[in-house]
Amino acid sequence: MMAVFTALPRSAIGRCVHEFGQGGVRSIRGTVLGSENSNFYVHTLERRLVATVLEASSVAAPSFSACLAYALCLNGLPTPAPCCGTNAPLCATVGGMILVAGANLLGRVAILAGQAAASRTAGSLAVLHLACLGCMYYCPHIHGEAWVRASAMLAAAHSPRGSQHALEHETSLLARLVLSPGYDRLPRGLCHYDLFQDNVSLVAPSRTARERLSGCFDFHFAGCGQMVMDTAILSEAWRSQCAVRERWDMARAALHAYQTLRPLARRERSCIIEALRSASIRFWTSRLCGYYRHRVTGMRSLHEPRAFRPAWHVRIARASG
Ligand SMILES: Nc1ncnc2c1ncn2[C@@H]1O[C@H](COP(=O)(O)OP(=O)(O)OP(=O)(O)O)[C@@H](O)[C@H]1O
Ligand SMILES: N[C@@H](CCO)C(=O)O
Structure with a gap:
């Protein structure tokens, strides 16, 4: 069972994760939960990440939420900071959609x-x-x-x-x-x-x-x-x-x-x-x-x-x- 609306090819997610400087992809799996966006557990050679393909059409809201998560992380709130790319900070685009990625939190x-x-x-x-x-x-x-x-x-x-x-x-x-x-x-x-x-x-x-x-x-x-x-x-x-x-x-x-x-x-x-x-x-x-x-x-x-x-x-x- 998966909560994925946009089934992206592994190569597309791999390219974004590479853009974030997170190393080569070992495995990708869709999450079970989630009702708004498509989320994937992405394990790279370096880290365990969760990549989210934002299904919303507006660009402003996703970049706001990524900046907010980043700022809150710096302010001591336990929230995963989004990965930064070189060309497009905090998010990448794939197939016309926005993808953000952050640490896969420990636990349940x-x-x-x-x-x-x-x-x-x-x-x-x-x-x-x-x-x-x-x-x-x-x-x-x-x-x-x-x-x-x-x-x-x-x-x-x-x-x-x-x-x-x-x-x-x-x-x-x-x-x-x-x-x-x-x-x-x-x-x-x-x-x-x-x-x-x-x-x-x-x-x-x-x-x-x-x-x-x-x-x-x-x-x-x-x-x-x-x-x-x-x-x-x-x-x-x-x-x-x-x-x-x-x-x-x-x-x-x-x-x-x-x-x-x-x-x-x-x-x-x-x-x-x-x-x-x-x-x-x-x-x-x-x-x-x-x-x-x-x-x-x-x-x-x-x-x-x-x-x-x-x-x-x-x-x-x-x-x-
Ligand atoms: N950083 C993370 N670490 C661990 N698990 C995560 C993380 N981000 C997302 N998940 C997993 O993916 C699921 C869906 O994520 P998220 O809640 O962001 O999706 P959504 O589509 O916005 O859903 P909803 O609006 O129903 O919360 C979470 O319930 C959780 O199981
Ligand atoms: N998190 C919401 C979904 C989006 O509003 C809910 O549980 O209904």
Whole structure:
């Protein structure tokens, strides 16, 4: 099973990796996880890398995310610095698409990880926010309110009759928050906007030792915006993955760990419930879109939309076959 949309020939990936000065390729294998881009484990004579072919058409966002990952790595966040080429720093082009590569992090992705991992990840998010507070560079949040509304319309076009109103209703809650007085005055900064379990890696230094965070990655949705929304995205993503009785503890652990480093401002605390609900809507619409898109492309590694479905019933059509 592979999560690869663009099956590049080994020679093409090898050429890019060579351009990055990483030595000859020993093996290439597509990753199992991933829903937006095509990722490959590339082992060269010198290093173990992950190469990502960015499926997005815009050039600005990929180069922003690569620069951000690079800057964060320099600022002490555990994130793999992208490899640099001589002619095209931080990325290479292959078949008209952009390819970035970085170190293959040790350990495993944090799927089914517990509260300790959620806390460490939330701490890293706080470090990210603090490191980027003074950043003057502006890159819009591509999965913001406008994207959620557009995606909800797309998902509604595919979803079973009767679900459209549900989608419209939920996305209008996000619009209401964004348009509410005071939203613009919430503290802003650079945000990851997708720090869920699949984008974090954990490693145990020895068999008996506790796992620690070996790194965070996937800055492809990163952009500028209200930091409380980013915090809510993290909290909601981790909360949704655990058993119902543990959900509240998971969210509380994540928010507590975040606030140990960056306490939320009064304004942020007063809209946290709306922010959490909006985060849930963001994931729900992105997963619904991914679900319908991947049914067409036949991709088998799908994110489950139902984890973020609102409490009332919206039927999601089962993939045929
Ligand atoms: N630097 C890395 N080290 C180890 N594994 C990685 C690394 N980068 C990516 N991966 C693996 O590839 C998978 C997909 O990567 P990534 O999350 O960047 O893809 P994506 O297509 O943007 O997916 P999504 O939006 O669903 O997170 C990860 O879940 C992880 O298993
Ligand atoms: N990481 C997102 C996919 C892109 O928005 C999700 O889990 O739904």
